[in-house]
Amino acid sequence: MKLAIIKYNAGNIRSVLFALDRIGVTATVTDDIEEIASADRVIFPGVGEASTAMQYLRERKLDQVIKGLTQPVLGVCLGMQLMCRYSEENDTNCLGIFDEEVKKFDSPSISQFKIPQIGWNNIYDLKTPLFASVANGSFCYFVHGYYAALGEHTIATTNYIKPYSAGLHKNKYYRVHFHPEKRAKPAQQILQNFISGDI
Amino acid sequence: MNDAINLNGTDAAIEKMSQYGLCKRIIPCLDIKDGRTVKGVNFENIRDAGDPVELGSLYAEQGADELVFLDITATIEKRKTLSELVHRISHKINIPFTVGGGISSIEDVYLLLQNGADKISVNTSAFKNPDLLNGLSREFGSQCVVLAIDTKQEEDGEWYVYLNGGRTKTETKCYDWAREAVERGAGEILLTSKNNDGTKKGFALDITQLLSTKLPVPVIASGGGGSVQHFIDVFTEGKADAALAASIFHFKEIAIPDLKQALQLHDIKVRL
Numbered sequence: 001m002k003l004a005i006i007k008y009n010a011g012n013i014r015s016v017l018f019a020l021d022r023i024g025v026t027a028t029v030t031d032d033i034e035e036i037a038s039a040d041r042v043i044f045p046g047v048g049e050a051s052t053a054m055q056y057l058r059e060r061k062l063d064q065v066i067k068g069l070t071q072p073v074l075g076v077c078l079g080m081q082l083m084c085r086y087s088e089e090n091d092t093n094c095l096g097i098f099d100e101e102v103k104k105f106d107s108p109s110i111s112q113f114k115i116p117q118i119g120w121n122n123i124y125d126l127k128t129p130l131f132a133s134v135a136n137g138s139f140c141y142f143v144h145g146y147y148a149a150l151g152e153h154t155i156a157t158t159n160y161i162k163p164y165s166a167g168l169h170k171n172k173y174y175r176v177h178f179h180p181e182k183r184a185k186p187a188q189q190i191l192q193n194f195i196s197g198d199i
Numbered sequence: 200m201n202d203a204i205n206l207n208g209t210d211a212a213i214e215k216m217s218q219y220g221l222c223k224r225i226i227p228c229l230d231i232k233d234g235r236t237v238k239g240v241n242f243e244n245i246r247d248a249g250d251p252v253e254l255g256s257l258y259a260e261q262g263a264d265e266l267v268f269l270d271i272t273a274t275i276e277k278r279k280t281l282s283e284l285v286h287r288i289s290h291k292i293n294i295p296f297t298v299g300g301g302i303s304s305i306e307d308v309y310l311l312l313q314n315g316a317d318k319i320s321v322n323t324s325a326f327k328n329p330d331l332l333n334g335l336s337r338e339f340g341s342q343c344v345v346l347a348i349d350t351k352q353e354e355d356g357e358w359y360v361y362l363n364g365g366r367t368k369t370e371t372k373c374y375d376w377a378r379e380a381v382e383r384g385a386g387e388i389l390l391t392s393k394n395n396d397g398t399k400k401g402f403a404l405d406i407t408q409l410l411s412t413k414l415p416v417p418v419i420a421s422g423g424g425g426s427v428q429h430f431i432d433v434f435t436e437g438k439a440d441a442a443l444a445a446s447i448f449h450f451k452e453i454a455i456p457d458l459k460q461a462l463q464l465h466d467i468k469v470r471l
Contacts, residue, residue, distance in 0.1 A: 012312075012315075012317070013313075014286075014289055014313060014314060014315040015289050015315045015317070018289055018290045018315065019293065021290070022293065048338075048339055048340050049336070049337060049338065049339065049340040052337070052338060078340075089340075107415060110412070110413075110414065110415045111411060111412040111438055114415060114416055114417040114418075114440055115415050115416065116341060116342045116386055116387075116416070116417075117221060118224075118342065118386070118387060118417050118440070119221050119222055119223075119224050119264065119265075119417075119440070119441070120221070120222045120224070120264060120470040121219070121220060121221045121222065122218075122219035122220070124219055137218070137219060139222070139470045141294075141295055142221075143295070143317070143318075143342045143343070144342060145341065145342060145386070158219070159219045159220050160220065160221055179295070187293075
């Protein structure tokens with residue numbers, strides 16, 4: 001099994017690698033087009049800002065590579081945002097793998113709902129084998145000011161201001177808005193499911 | 200069909216919404232000097248209380264929601280130690296952590312994030328060069344930029360910003376600086392009250408509440424937490440999103456699991 005992590009100017013590549021290491025999986029961090037295309041599974045990580053990241057991907061033609069992948073791909077956090085059509089973060093056109101738009105959270109009461117959402121929240125209404133053996137209501141760590149609404153591709157829901165998509169699935173593309181590299185059991189299970197599950 | 204959509208507006212959806220949501224956070228803080236923790240710790244079940252990685256792991260196992268590592272190393276030459284330490288922390292510890300102390304450039308932050316830090320905090324450097332906040336949020340996103348403020352209430356009743364580890368007074372009011380910093384891109388405020396820090400008499404509820412209710416970003420309250428009741432107060436009256444403490448955890452005066460159980464009993468949502 002060959003696992004590739006797409007190398008770009010994102011912040012959490014190292015923590016994804018370490019999380020994989022903790023479950024005994026090695027991965028190659030690469031921006032080499034051939035290497036990414038020939039991997040069995042691809043992780044598209046990311047912590048950062050949407051427009052800076054998209055510019056980096058376009059300059060290296062990685063945007064076209066990611067859109068052309070046919071093997072299972074897991075987008076994480078910013079990686080998830082970038083797989084959508086458009087992000088309100090600095091008015092950025094993204095990869096368009098999912099048709100969803102990424103919107104900025106609009107807080108009805110700043111003393112009640114801060115933007116960005118930072119901390120542990122529950123994931124529920126879990127679908128697809130990506131969440132096999134993951135309990136409904138499991139805690140995952142979120143750090144984000146932008147979200148995708150619920151829709152036909154939603155495979156996990158989280159409640160902040162209103163319920164939104166914590167996970168999306170379309171064809172071989174999966175994306176999660178929390179950080180599966182953070183925190184023991186549910187997160188490790190999700191990574192394990194992506195790597196060895198029937199997805 | 201999608202259950203998540205179908206449930207919208209139904210009783211089941213409403214029940215889930217009240218049950219599920221963002222938790223308040225408990226954050227132990229470790230002061231680091233030359234790669235070692237400096238405030239005394241009192242744990243018989245760890246081999247090396249001076250090793251930040253070992254102590255941080257213990258807190259993670261006990262249910263800490265995040266960790267803050269504050270580097271108080273005096274010299275720039277020793278800074279390399281910090282990025283190596285961050286690398287070790289990230290490898291071993293699987294909860295998010297913030298690194299602060301002496302960070303003054305985009306390059307500093309890049310190095311720490313590349314080594315696995317989730318967030319960074321800036322204090323004096325951002326006050327002296329506020330454009331740093333714009334640059335950091337543009338480059339890395341607001342979500343990883345924490346502004347730390349040391350503040351003190353003077354005899355005139357106003358809260359002022361202090362710099363250089365709380366040693367240097369400024370004429371700037373805490374709320375004014377916090378608001379400007381958020382406009383410039385700070386994604387979270389770590390607020391330490393000098394009046395309360397070390398007293399164990401409770402957090403500074405009024406200034407915490409002011410920032411937390413007037414600013415759109417999360418506020419981490421720090422300084423003065425000495426009892427379970429103090430944490431209840433800072434989340435309810437103080438409206439804090441997170442509470443940070445050091446010595447009460449280091450000296451086992453409050454155990455994190457007991458603290459979180461007590462918070463839950465008071466209807467404060469925590470991760471258990």
